[in-house]
Amino acid sequence: MIDTAKMAEIIRAIAARMETEKDYLTQLDNEIGDGDHGINMVRGFNAVMEKLPELETGDIGSLLKGTGMQLVSNVGGASGPLYGTAFMKAGNVLKGKSEIEAADFAAALEAAVGGVKLRGKSTEGEKTMLDALCPAHKAFNEAIAAGDELKAALQKAVAAAEAGVEYTKTIAATKGRASYLGERSIGHQDPGATSSLFILQEIEKCL
Secondary structure, eight states: OEEHHHHHHHHHHHHHHHHHTHHHHHHHHHHHSOSOHHHHHHHHHHHHHHHHHHHTTSOHHHHHHHHHHHHHHHOOTTHHHHHHHHHHHHHHHTTTOSEEOHHHHHHHHHHHHHHHHHHHTOOTTSSSTHHHHHHHHHHHHHHHHTTOOHHHHHHHHHHHHHHHHHHHTTSOOOSSGGGGGGGGGTTOOOHHHHHHHHHHHHHHHHO
């Protein structure tokens, strides 16, 4: 079970992880993108941190929605609208809830992934954050269907996301800035998939 205080703790952990990984994400993005992914993610989550004392007084839905709005407003490039949409869609699903179980988390994850697909006009296999998120979503749903608790299901989701990040090294980008490189993007790890993995890892660690 996750309550509002735990969700706020998760958001803080994600913000701290982005700060830790800023240079690494920027290095990955230097290879196939604009070289600003780490910087942008930190800027966005710093803005979320400023707003968090106000956001954590509400329910989980409003906390996530507020997080998404801060990301949209403060993260540059494609990441802001995509991550912002993911958090806002998850927040909409969890509106009014002060505690969530595995089924609620599954619904929020589905809404988040659907929002990213729609906003980015993209799908799995195009060397984007969806190459981490889609396998994670599938693994989570399968684990819940098999009777796993939230923590165990998230562990399987993280493992699937890790495999998805590795997979991005083997394919050419067909979406975003990296698509300009075409075949030359093969061999490089997608920064968006990597930051998505970090978010999932922090959620799992906090439970």
